[in-house]
Amino acid sequence: MPQIDRRQALKLFAALGAAGFAAACASDESADNEPQLSDDPVRIGLVAPQTGPLKVIGDELVNGFQLYLQLNQNRLGGHPVQLVTADEGADAKSAKAAVESLLQQGALALTGVANSASLAGMRDTIEGATVPLLATNGVPGTLQGVLYIWSASFVDSDPSQALGGYLTGIVPASQRVAVIAPTDDTGRDAVDKFRQTFGATDARLIETFWTQATTAPGKDFFRPTLGQLKTSGADVVYAFYTGPAAVEFVKQYRSEGLDATVYAPGGFTEGTAIEDMGDEAAQGIYTAMNYSADLNNAANRLFATAYQREHDLLPSASAMASYDAAQVLDRAIRLCRGRPTAQQVNLMLGRVGQIDSPRGTWQFNQPRTPQQRWYLRQVRPDGQVMSNVLLSELATLG
Structure with a gap:
């Protein structure tokens, strides 16, 4: 049988459709773990550069999160999702303004942020609002253990x-x-x-x-x-x-x-x-x-196939982390049961356990950052x- 490269393989999987993969993954969960469907929407705020030199990363953050929603009927924890994005811009001042805008719009949780240098300037705003932020690019080591700031990506160092x-x-x-x-x-x-x-x-x-x-x-x-x-x-x-x-x-x-x-x-x-x-x-x-698009596991075959089918690009680690952030929020909101509050979601983020991710299995450690494999x-x-x-x-x- 002739060998095919990674892109050809992903296109082949895409031709078969991601639905089959999703069904296979869903079958691993028992009925007891299925979320109780609700008509009450949850509003999630996504901070990502829509202008400036980091726009490429911003697009990846949006694409990864939206892909998870597309594969899960636009629901997190059984609730329909209202995803609201705000332009992070190119500096800490514009990033903080984006966070404040999303908080004013009643976001249950925040995610995104491409520029890790902007996170320190958001700390007091996030902690004061008691709304969790799940960062999906690098985070400074100084923010490890901050009560309402979590990382679905990695520590900068x-x-x-x-x-x-x-x-x-x-x-x-x-x-x-x-x-x-x-x-x-x-x-x-x-x-x-x-x-x-x-x-x-x-x-x-x-x-x-x-x-x-x-x-x-x-x-x-x-x-x-x-x-x-x-x-x-x-x-x-x-x-x-x-x-x-x-x-x-x-x-x-x-x-x-x-x-x-x-x-x-x-x-x-x-x-x-x-x-x-x-x-x-x-x-x-x-x-x-912490990720490579050619990792050979079921979660990555689903993710990478669907991502390339949707965007005609191999997924980046930023897109993967944003996808995982959606998965983590899905679990945390599910654990809240009923109508969740931001404080309940933050508490349940510490109880989501191991995440079956495209990067391989990982989990949050005590400082609220991932314990995960790194690859050369x-x-x-x-x-x-x-x-x-x-x-x-x-x-x-x-």
Whole structure:
């Protein structure tokens, strides 16, 4: 039988229809677990960039959440859903305004947020409103354990921890490792975690190079720092960037003629990043992520098939996390029984147990973030396209 690539396989599954997969998954639940249907709607607020440099991630967050609703008759916990979106914009001020708008509209729970740097500015608003926020992109380590803020994605420093532990075991003694990252709190936390897990005093670990934090760097933004990186003699580079900053970093990195092997967090090559970088520039980059579209489990076959059928794209980790956020809210609202309140939903989020997710089974830990597997991926040809291809499992964190 001839081999088919991941996209061809997903198209084949899509041709068969996702309904069959959904029926199979539903059959695993006993009748006792079926939600009691209600005519009382629940309003969920989704914070996502609809404009600006992070719009691509915002689209993924919306797409993932809406897909779960489509596969579940637009209900969560047996209640019809009114999904209200608000534009996160490009900075903390606009993100906070989006949250306040959704709270004023009576949202039972909030989800989304593409820019983790905006979460700290929302903390007091969320806690004061006593309405749970289920974040679906990275979250700062400083927000772990906050009563009304949960993460369905990961802590910002998790990929640094996963890669630091991995690289310390494979980099030869003769090679040197450099780190480059933005100077904001997220970047500094990531560098600290990488150095800690790699070994801060290890002779293989040389300089850390810092750049200004920005979501939209210019065409020469990285060049001065890359010049310093080039003269450092590094054989391996850990680059902590995501979104448009990652795309511009790779373009300038390649044009400067650097050839050290690049490792990065998963957001470095997510969504349209590979296409935006260019296949040749992106090829060979390694990333650590909690999801890969080619994971072979029943939940991912359902999700990835339905997502590609709907959007003609492979799903990203952000889309997957948003899909999972809907699944988590479905369970929590179901556990409330009757007409739920925001405080009841927040309490029940701690009781949802293990989640059968496209990423693999995970659950919330005590600080309200996922305990989950992390995977090593590499950008390489997958059939006729360049994709993040799963190589191995890195670690279980959380």
